Amino acid sequence: MALTIVETLTVTGGVDTHADAHVAAALNHIGGLLGTKSFPTTPAGYAKLLAWLRGFGPVGLVGVEGTGSYGAGLTRHLTAAGVKVVEVDRSDRQARYRSGKSDPLDAEGAARAALSGKAKGEPRGRDGTVEAIRALMVAKRSARGERTRCVNQARALVVTGPDDIRTRFEHHAANSLAVELAALRPRPGDQVGYATRIALRELGRRAEYLAAQIDYLDGLLLPLVELQAPSLLEMYGTGPHLAAILIIAAGDHLDRLRSEAAWAHLCGVAPIPAGSGKTNGRLRLNPDGDRQANHALWRIVFSRLGNHQPTQVYVERRLKEGKTKTEIMRCLKRYVAREVYHHLLWTAA
DSSP states (O other): OOOOOOOOOOOEEEEESOOOOOOOEEEEETTTTTEEEESSSHHHHHHHHHHHHHHOOEEEEEEEEEETTTTTTHHHHHHHHHHHHHEEEEHHHHHHHHOOOOOHHHHHHHHHHHHHSOOOOOOOOOOSHHHHHHHHHHHHOOOOOOOHHHHHHHHHHHSSSOHHHHHHHHTOOOOHHHHHHHTOOOOOOSSSHHHHHHHHHHHHHHHHHHHHHHHHHHHHHHHHHHOOOGGGGGGGTTTHHHHHHHHHHHOOOOOGOOOOHHHHHHHHHHHEEOOOOOGOEEEEOOSSSHHHHHHHHHHHHHHHHHHHHHHHHHHHHHHHHOHHHHHHHHHHHOOOOOOHHHHHHHHHH
16 A cells, blocks of 8 residues: 655745835745735735735745835734744845846745745834834934924024124024024014014924924833833943934844844944955945944944043053054944943843
8 A cells, every 4th residue: 555645845935015015926845936926015915915825835934025114014914824924135236137127026036035044034023112112213303303404494594684683692502592582572673684583483483392392202212212121221321312223223023133243233333344455454334234223322432432431541542552533433333332232132131
């Protein structure tokens, strides 16, 4: 009697994500293309995409581009359905040049990256405390930027305005300038002077409103930051704002940061070779990485340079060794990145 052995062969999917439609590709267990299809970016579309993949057999793995942006909703849907998802990086220029560029090709490339194991990163979480912090920081960042623009516009009007306005407000700090401008009571008279005072008053009121909004958002952010990474706030030079930026860069799933070096690369502070020939042996900072996190590290280092004695002693020693200030800043940012990483590990533990 012959024995029949039935082997369960899984399907690997790949998704090229966009704002309005996702393009999916399905591969069999040996990499054969089973098909490609487009689906809308709606809950119903996500369900149809998964059903389409399962129509070829059990789904073992799905590679998704942009799990933290356009693919966030699909990633949540697939994860809730028990499907393993890996994050796929965008194909490089050379690969696009050799194979062409289209949504079906990108989806197929995502599937092949997942099947081969080249793509193995954990998807970015969009459903925890970090996502709440990120949402509030979006509003805070825009409010801070708009308030800065208001103050700058007011200063420009003061400089070009009538002499009495310039004499009164020229040397005010940002906060006091906004308060005093908001309290102006313009009286009709000279056309230019009256219009200038009206404009300054409205800019001052807008700046005060935005300042109050920033304070309100800070009040919401602080308990979330303390909940997510309380020890991070104990670092010298790290306040709630900078801690929030670093928490967002790390993400909900800290297991995505496989090592301290990986975290340094993410923050853009890992030195890499600059080239060959005359530049052989020199280092530069890698251009890829999270710009906000890189700036947060710079802010921490800058605050320590003024008041942190161990940092000041380190700078003096390195200057005597012949290091430039740029090289010293790079080293300090790297050290701070290492310190932040260990605080994040304690949080995860």
